Amino acid sequence: MASPQGFETAAIHAGQAFDPTTGAIIPPIYQTSTFVQDGIGGLRGGYEYNRSGNPTRTALEQQLAAIEGAAHAISFSSGLAAEDALIRSALKPGDRVVLGNDAYGGTHRLIERVHGAWGVENVTVEMSDLSAVAKAVADSSAKVLWVETPSNPLMKISDIAELAEIGHAAGALVVVDNTFASPYLQQPLALGADVVVHSTTKYLGGHSDVLGGAIVLNDDELAKAVAFQQFAVGAVSSPMDAWLTTRGIKTLAVRMDRHSENAQAIAEHLVGHPAVEAVYYPGLSTHPGHELAARQMRSFGGMISVALRGGPKAARRFAESTELFSLAESLGGVESLIGYPTEMTHASVVGTPLEVPANLVRLSVGIESLSDLLADLDRALPRR
Template sequence: MTKRHPATIVARAGIAEDTAFGAVTPPIYLTSTYQLPALGQPGPYDYSRSNNPTRDVLGEALAELEGGAKAIITNTGMSACLLALQLLTPSDTLVIPHDCYGGSYRLFTNLAQKKQAFKLHIINFQDADWAEQLRLSQASMIWLETPSNPLLQITDVRAVCQLAASLKAKVVVDNTFLSPVLQQPLSLGADLVIHSTTKFINGHSDIIGGAVIAKDLAVGEELKWWGNCLGLTGGAFDAYLTLRGLRTLNLRLKLQQENTAAVVDFLAAHPLVAKVYYPGLTSHPGHQIAKEQQLGFGAMCSFELNAPAALLKDFFNALEYFTLAQSLGGTESLICHPASMTHASMDAAAQQRAGIAATLVRLSIGIEDVADLRADLQQALNVVAQRLAD
């Protein structure tokens, strides 16, 4: 059989593979422990922190989607980040982007400063001399987030990976914003891919989870050992729900991207919007690279309100179909204020370096009728316009 397409992988994950009773959909194994055949004769499963059949089905599907050799399913997206960092020693240097997700930034900086788990170097991969900065960093691991959160900046994964190979540094790519349906970093040269499966992969805002996918099987087995050792592995029920959500990933993203493009067009033409951040815009500085390394522009966008930050409260309060909440990637449309929510763990100076303005708003576009989404944004912006006129 030839290599399967993503839509087939997600639809067929675990289907008709039950050897016990021939169940079409994969059963959920909620057991914590397993009976051994006999003393001194362990079976393939002994304790669910180490191995679980339901979790394994999800891991196999994500590994195939990303083109990796091994996937480890974790209990949160942040534990997936922590798991990947186990490949580093205190003498190693981790290079991170200056505008990474606030929770990741908090983890990296505190592990480096408080635990001396590794050395840390921060680079703006949008700088013209990023390659020279990287050469001087003595990197052991390079962490990329593309598109970035929340400004949707694009990093050339292939170019970074080519340089990393000469530096003998591993490259980790956080692929949460796009999912493996829209980007496969391992095919661009990356060594590891990270996901918060909470987001697009699950797609229904009802679980917390993560995943690490390794290109090399030996690295994957090492990370699996650490996942069991540290207790970072995910639960069976979360894996079951994530599998269920995964089956509609292609369909959801198709509609979400259509809705996002329409919302972006609306925002770009509105006088109360100062700037729109979306790689699908030809004016976006990373548009061409995004076209080359992605299979779509995703369902996330951000914009800066062309009004004082004090009026954001009126704007958010007026919305009906956009829910003010953290997270992203669900079927429902969400809106958040990065400076006080997702990136609040960054101090003011770090936010300023990352370009996170006080008036920046981030949208996660869902599957609602786009006419309703545009109308909701319009009436909320009308409230802002009225406040400005008062």
């Protein structure tokens, strides 16, 4: 459960005991596919085959559980692999999921097009409208209420505590995608959620060099079910990917502080720019979710979305004109990225209730020098 240590201490030390053989301060990477047994069934430390378990992955899972204040964490090969295992564990054909109308396109695609073919139904709703959520959950007899806050890419803020009460009153499992905030900025389990999902590719890894995902929770039986799905299907994180993620988590706190500081300054700088129609960032006092975000988050994170007055052409031109902000999918790395969601991260939801405005550009603000980032954006934005 929750560590009595500070967040930064847990992030650095949980699951990270030094190597007892050599004294190496960093635990070794167990780059192996199988483990020798002391006789049939005589497993050393419970390890038999890399798909069922690996000490490097175990160390990462202990670290993840500690920083989310949870009993269990299960590390996967990608965020969507983690979501898939959770859906298979919690739902059966005919069950329904209530999902926000501004969520990651890959999550919607997984539920709607992959599990939808097997009879799982998806209901979309505006998550900031609590009465609409309560009605959608009740009317659909939903088994899962899936929350993403801040949302991707419009940066909507949802009230985790209130939504947890709504979901639990209807008997639904409350899942929070905590990827944008990270465990350092937001603790959904402490606010009443049942399950946290992560794309560890993003802020947890933090260096754009690893792909991964995680499910974090307290429920023993559901954790066993998710672990079984992982073992049976095989979507495990490799030893090297687990080790890279662990390395990234150790600096999560200091990185998130800098991401948030840079993003706050950039958002304030962009407000009122003649080429900018709207800035979506919860750190702005004008953001409709600002007060709620201030209550349930430590700070406001490194993600900003910007709507351009010149429409889709201006948005595309802006996204293709920056230099320090590299045009690429993904987010959460130390380097700044820029993307055009309509044709990149959210292309799969065009024509659905989750369709993204075509004049929107998404910024993943890195930890470079603020003055350089501001100059890069100013050069790329139209003068009027």
